[in-house]
Amino acid sequence: IALIEQGSKAVGQMFSSLFFPIIPFLLQLVVVGWFLVVALYLSSWGEQEYRVSFKNNRDCSDFEACSRTLNDSIPQAYQSNDTCTPQEFEPCKTVCPEAMCQFVKYTKNKDYSWMQFVNVFGLYWGVFFFSAFAEIVLAGVFSQWYWTFNKKTDLPDCSLGTAMWNATVFHLGTIAFGSLLIAIVRMIRTVLEYIERKTKRFNNDLTRCLIWCCKCCLWCLEKFMRFVNRNAYIMCAVKNTNFCKSAKEAFSLLMRNLVRVVVLDSVVDFLLFLGKLVIVLLTGVASYMTFSGQIPEIKDDIPTLNYFFTPIVFIVIGSYFIASSFFGVYAMAVDTLFLCFLEDLERNDGSMEKPYYMSKSLKKILGKMEKTVNESRYRSP
Secondary structure (H helix, E strand, O other), X not given: OHHHHHHHHHHHHOHHHHOOOHHHHHHHHHHHHHHHHHHHHHHOOEEEEEEEEEHHHOOOOOOHHHEEOOOOOOOEXXXXXXXXXXXXXXXXXXXXXXXXXXXXXXXXXXXXXXXHHHHHHHHHHHHHHHHHHHHHHHHHHHHXXXXXXXXXXXXXXXXXXXXXXXXXXXXXXXXXXXXXXXXXXHHHHXXXXXXXXXXXXXXOHHHHHHHHHHHHHHHHHHHHHHHHHXXXXXXXHHHOOOHHHHHHHHHHHHHOOHHHHHHHHHHXXXXXXXXXXXXXXXXXXXXXXXXXXXXXXXXOOOOOOOOOHHHXXXXXXXHHHHHHXXXXXXXXXXXXXXXXXXXXXXXXXXXXXXXXXXXXXXXXXXXXXXXXXXXXXXXXX
């Protein structure tokens, strides 16, 4: 609970961090737009297919020019509905005007599948890249707040700008590598779902079970990698180390405090869920009362709608996404402060030479924890 209170204080003092998610969101929209443009170009990228036809069933096989050689074999005369190319068919058309090489349709290019595959992978990597960029910037902001000894007077003036500069100049490789791992796992999941759809009618109970087991394992792997990446970005922002070293140190630190991690994640997730639920419900109720004309003061200013539930649904959905964005900043603050708290315990001992950077409320909890540990040791035989 004390960490959640400290997270609230950190977000309050670093108020600009609440509006920062707008920047990576806009960048993700650019990535999605680029993906759609490339996908449209690839969809319209085809090869022209021509077929042979003869007017009035004319037989032109007597003309040598109306034959072709396939794979170094004996020349064969053109037959109706054979594929052809206008350039190669031109001599036959000259000697036999009834013969025609007509355009039929566009066929998919042979490189279409793998290029669309690359396009989808680029979408995943780009979206996860800017999501990771947001996490490491917010981690830099809140880690600066924690490691400032006097938080009332010594906080930097532009901590968000400093964190963005550090992430852009020093940590883009870390962001790219971490997001690449998530993109690879997500791409494997996508390929597995594609295979499942293609072979659905041929599946039996065994293959369906195997596919679902693979999908479950990949889902768990992605969740685990997101957890590792998130804490690696926090440790990277704290210590300015590379991705692998940051992930190793963060994971080791969390495993040494596994009980605290489980309790904190459970409590924070539950409180954030309650916060989102309250905001969405309040927004929905206020929208319903407004559009249904139950507020006399503004009843005359609201236009009459035949289906007033339509704007209410859009407002509720929009409020959920906005609340998720703001509470995402809050969750990142709590996670960053928690990892900094554990690092503070290992770096310092509370002496004059190595004072704790944690707040007074956290020091009180630490004192109670140490007292409980000492009492248990004293009572044990």
